[in-house]
Amino acid sequence: MxxxxxxxxxxxxxxxxxxxxxxxxxxxxxxxxxxxxxxxxxxxxxxxxxxxxxxxxxxxxxxxxxxxxxxxxxxxxxxxxxxxxxxxxxxxxxxxxxxxxxxxxxxxxxxxxxxxxxxxxxxxxxxxxxxxxxxxxxxxxxxxxxPSAVPEGPRTQVLRQVAVGEDVYSGFISETPIHCATSGIGRIHLEYTYQVRRDGELLREEREEFDLWPVxxxxxxxxxxxxxxxxxxxxxxxxxxxxxxxxxxxxxxx
Ligand SMILES: C[S@@+](CC[C@H](N)C(=O)[O-])C[C@H]1O[C@@H](n2cnc3c(N)ncnc32)[C@H](O)[C@@H]1O
The missing domain is CATH 3.40.50.150 (Vaccinia Virus protein VP39)
Incomplete structure (x- = not known):
């Protein structure tokens, strides 16, 4: 996709x-x-x-x-x-x-x-x-x-919650450092998770992944x-x- x-x-x-x-x-x-x-x-x-x-x-x-x-x-x-x-x-x-x-x-x-x-x-x-x-x-x-370098370990960043009508949209980004021993070039693998809740109940959850290249x-x-x-x-x-x-x-x- x-x-x-x-x-x-x-x-x-x-x-x-x-x-x-x-x-x-x-x-x-x-x-x-x-x-x-x-x-x-x-x-x-x-x-x-x-x-x-x-x-x-x-x-x-x-x-x-x-x-x-x-x-x-x-x-x-x-x-x-x-x-x-x-x-x-x-x-x-x-x-x-x-x-x-x-x-x-x-x-x-x-x-x-x-x-x-x-x-x-x-x-x-x-x-x-x-x-x-x-x-x-x-x-x-x-x-x-x-980013100037690949981070030491995994970390998570939480996005701001936003209400739209009856729903609350939220998201978080999970970062995983990837080290390549042969090339020496690292990258940061990002997984975005998006959630939509109504009355506190999870209606939808969607995910998409990206890579970042530190230098x-x-x-x-x-x-x-x-x-x-x-x-x-x-x-x-x-x-x-x-x-x-x-x-x-x-x-x-x-
Ligand atoms: C993370 S988004 C940032 C969008 C916007 N500049 C902002 O600040 O919200 C990165 C954007 O760069 C575009 N992009 C990636 N490679 C590109 C390239 N080689 N030439 C032009 N745009 C590119 C992607 O399609 C994407 O929309």
Whole structure:
């Protein structure tokens, strides 16, 4: 089954309130400063896209290859103002498959929110290269860095409970560290469990699994540098360093 087929139903109801506040805090101000265009990698349900579209005055390119998530994204955009919707283009490709148009100016901001950890080493490398093609010289890249290492042991994260009519939606994430002795590359296996209760009785329980790929900060910097990105210290967008910021340091065509 395709990823997010189960999670799409629960994504916004369980996470939108917290995520919306975070998206505003992290991305509204850089979006306001964008002067030519914004690339958003892995737009998901469009929580960040909406913040970018509201804050910016330039075109926003929301890249979302997953059909279930893209459905949520387009549904959210359908209720945006005409002005905002006219500036957001939804791309169904993976970012690695997107090429700049000859006649369009390159973007000057790229945003990856909760995406980089879901990419393995090869996908990450191709993503940095693709973004270096799409973002012009001195353009800014903002990412939330993935976990730097595989955790010591399993752990569980409980999601916020939300009442919808007579029902209470809840969820938790079980994390299992996976160490690969031969490759030395670890990953974190996530199992999302979603529950719907009415009058305290469990009506439904659904599950979906994902993998996260930790990467140390030195390795991340090295990968970015290899694709023409220089990490800024400290991030101009966020001095509390929730985000890692990098700028294009050379013309990727050159
Ligand atoms: C965990 S969701 C995050 C969604 C959203 N950015 C947010 O902050 O809520 C990760 C998203 O990245 C998308 N994604 C994964 N690989 C991608 C790729 N190579 N190019 C573009 N998007 C990708 C997935 O389809 C998924 O919707």
């Amino acid at each position: 395709d990823a997010y087929t189960v999670s799409a139903e629960f994504y916004d109801v369980l996470q939108a309130r917290d995520e919306r506040e975070r998206a505003d805090r992290l991305f509204a101000s850089p979006a306001r400063r964008a002067r030519s265009g914004i690339i958003e990698v892995g737009a998901g349900s469009g929580l960040v896209t909406q913040v970018l579209a509201r804050a910016a005055t330039v075109p926003v390119h929301a890249i979302e290859p997953n059909p279930a998530m893209r459905t949520l994204l387009l549904s959210r955009l359908s209720t945006a103002s005409n002005e905002q919707r006219s500036r957001v283009t939804v791309h169904p490709e993976r970012v690695q498959e997107l090429w700049p148009k000859d006649h369009a100016p390159p973007a000057d901001l790229a945003v990856c929110s909760k995406v980089v950890a879901t990419l393995d080493a090869g996908e990450r490398r191709d993503t940095w290269a693709a973004l270096a093609r799409l973002v012009g010289p001195d353009g800014l890249l903002l990412i939330d860095p993935p 140390g900060s030195e390795q991340l910097r090295w990968e970015l540098a290899a694709a023409g990105w220089a990490v800024c210290e400290p991030s101009p967008a966020n001095r509390r360093s929730e985000l890692l910021a990098a700028r294009v340091i050379r013309d990727p065509q050159g």
